[in-house]
Amino acid sequence: MPEFFRTLIHRLTALFRRQRLEDDLDEELRSHLELATERNLSKGMSAEDARYEALRSFGGVEQTKELYREQRGLPMIETTFRDLRFGLRMLRRNPGFSILAILCLTLGIGANAAVFSWIEGILFRPYPAVSHQERLLALTGTARSEAGHTLVSWPDFVDLRRNCTLFDSFFVSKITGTTLSIGDHAERTTGSIVSDNYFDAIGVHPILGRGFEPGEDVGRNAHPVTVISYQLWKGRFNGDPKIIGKTQRLDGVVHTIVGVAPQGFYGTFVGWGMQFWVPASMEEVFEAGGYKLEDRDARWIEAFARLKPGVTLEQAQAEVSSVAKRLEADYPATNRGRSVKLWALWQTPFNNAGTLLPTLEIMLAVVVFVLLIACANVGNLLLVRSFARRHEMTVRLAIGAGRGRIVKQLFTEALILSAFGAAGGLLVAHWCRHALVLLFPARGGVAMHLPGEIDWRILVVSAGVCLLATLLLGLVPAMQTGKIDLTGALKADSAGVVGSRGRAWVRSGLVVVQVSLSFVLLVGAGLLMQSLQKIRTSSPGFSTHEVLFTGVDLVSAGYDAQRAQNFQDELIDRVKALPGIEWAVFARMTPLSYGSFSSTPIAVDGIEVPPEERPTVEYNEVGPYYFATMGIPLVSGREFTRADDERAALVAIVNETMAAQYWRGRNPIGERVQVKDRWMQVVGVAKDSKYRSVRETAKPFFYVPRRQNFSVGATLYIRTSMSPVTVATALAREVHALDANLSPYELITLQEQVDRSTSPQLVAVTLVSVLGALALLLAVIGLYGVMAYTVSQSTRELGLRMALGADASNLLRLVISRGLALTAGGALLGAAVALGLTRLLGKLLYHVSPRDPLAFGAAFAVMTIAALAACFLPAWRATRTDPAEALRN
């Protein structure tokens, strides 16, 4: 249809030559009229008649021009541009209104964009530079005897990799850490133990050297090679171009650097940026618990799988389940009751995606609330302005503008506002993309890495939010235009009355909505604050304020078992000799930390269970007087002492839950328990405490003496009433005295550990509180606006009341009671909504009912105080009404 395009091009080019074409048109029509007049003159008419006759037979000159213009350009585009220009001019003319409106929208849209960018960067596309993340799945084991997930053993992983057909690849990426000493500078770094196909599977190609080669993940300690991160290469190796082939000591073993990962690649663990990668063959060097590549009962790896294109999660799960079933049949001793589970990336249970998921889900709802409140606020502002502009609108209607044109103009103005808001919002999101990390403390000196990601998806979502805001904003004034009554509005404004109905109901309705939404957020914030309070103050079963802990990295320093034992014994003696120290002890694991406790299938005297059905129980290897140091009370029996060494009889202490579960009311003291084929005698029963998480329920757990189950890596606990800072200096001195090359890690209290382990709750509380406060502020502004406007519109009524004898306190009460009525309405509505919604907080609440009366009461109190503050100024102004003047006007 070339004619169509020819016309389109013609019209388009006309848009840019408007002035020329306009002159042309004038000229042409003028010449027409002159030619016609001349002709009429030549027919013998008078000059006046000739001119008149020419005009008459021409028809309306202006109408012709207008028709001509419509034919010439693209009227849709031209009016849109005109509306935009006009809208911008209106905004410039009312800078106060514009800035307030844009600020509200910036906050509303910015909160949305920030949360979406976090969700994108942490849950959906967490691994920059990794290709096709939509086909990546996390892989864990499951066990009938344990809730949640388990890790996977290397032999099971290898069998899965070999037998599944619906996958492009399976790969392992298990987080580990080491103390990296380069020159005289030592620092904790995080890294990953990976399978040989890691870099190929994720589509990341080292910028220098190579990734790992096939076969490098087999053979005990056979391939001491490492790929280092770009940051490590630039920061610690000064970007050495000849780095490949050089060696670096990692955990005491010399590794050859074979590759440098590209910039912007941080590995595959949500929460931390990886600095180095080693093949799984080197597992024994980095993982506690010995050589595990041939042990089907050692579950330690975190793995991922990449689906072939077009395969669904269900199909994939069916396949791995059937392979797991075969493994269960082939290896009943280790795999009975066990299977394998695939997870969407955003549900990954073994990194911070899982921890942050409930918080981010809640945030999604919260930011929508904030956006709605912001829109209600700006809607209210627009409404006030639409009253102020009623005269303008009426005049436009009167001279023939269609209502459609006026509505289009109003929506264009709303669009300008929300577009500015969206631009500001994206800036806010950009500034906030690293904000989540700020809420997490650095652990062991390594800062977390939780960036938001602003990509085209976020831009699309923000544009969507912006359009939604425009619709909401434009709707209210547009509805009002429909109600303009031409004859009435051209007359003077009628006087308003405080508490009158009529037009004010839209504004009051908006305020009620705002109040109710922010009430819901206040309740949510209150519930989360109570939970956090409960989590942090409920006793974990051990002393938190009096116990400090730290570590000395003997593994990285290359200590063998004997040297480590001597070092640790001597350090305990030296520390105990320091003034103010009550107890000191080494234990392998720290409670509430990311690492995993040792675990074992156990057997107990008197209960006959076939080996493959034995339940697995976790345990900790602890030194003498561990319970005294930690403040864990013993219910019966005795504490471990120095006498419980490698030469003495094997002993164990169980917790109350384990005693109750395995000895059913009998006293377990003196009974035997079998751990890894060794029988140990139970010598004590300890009170239950928290092991992995403050939120866990009571579970069986036991302790064995370190001396009888030695491993080099351990944590040092010190019981003292002195501050960590004082002890840290003394401790560092003692460690130096023993080995000048060593220094302890950061020394913190167990309370600090509790706080750190509950930081996801802190994040939730902080975010919901900040946004709740923001919402409250917006609602208060909205309420203030409505009350101030009502008072300014009803001076005549107020004056009349004063003239009839009302005094200041009457008027004060009148206005404030009206404001409080709106607030109460909003709060009641909000309470109803909150009763339905707070259940969604579910996982984030701890020992707090979602209908907790304290949280609802507090929200009500805060709301009322805020409302009083918002109403006071307008009410005070009402009392200043001059009755004489008010009645005269």
Add this chain to the structure above:
Amino acid sequence: MPSSKSEVLQGTLDLLVLKTLDSLGPTHGFGIALRIQQVSKDLLQLNQGTLYPALLRLEQRGLIASKWGVSENNRKAKYYSLTRTGRKQLEQEVESWGRMSAMINRVLRTT
């Protein structure tokens, strides 16, 4: 205000303009209006102004071209002329107009 008082159908006006340019050669707007009125013996009610959007439409479609020139009595005026596509279009439309009017006549005669 799209309802011009013209009693000339839009498509018909286009055809008349094309035909006029075909017989007169390059002509200005006033000339075209005059010619249409003369030929139709003033039976056709035509607001001369409506001619101009039609001229623009035809020009956009590439059927006619325009150029500023000087009239017989030394006035500046815009002259319109038929293009090659315009001539082809005119032939087609004359033909289809003939067919159409013949058909309508036949229908009118038989009923």
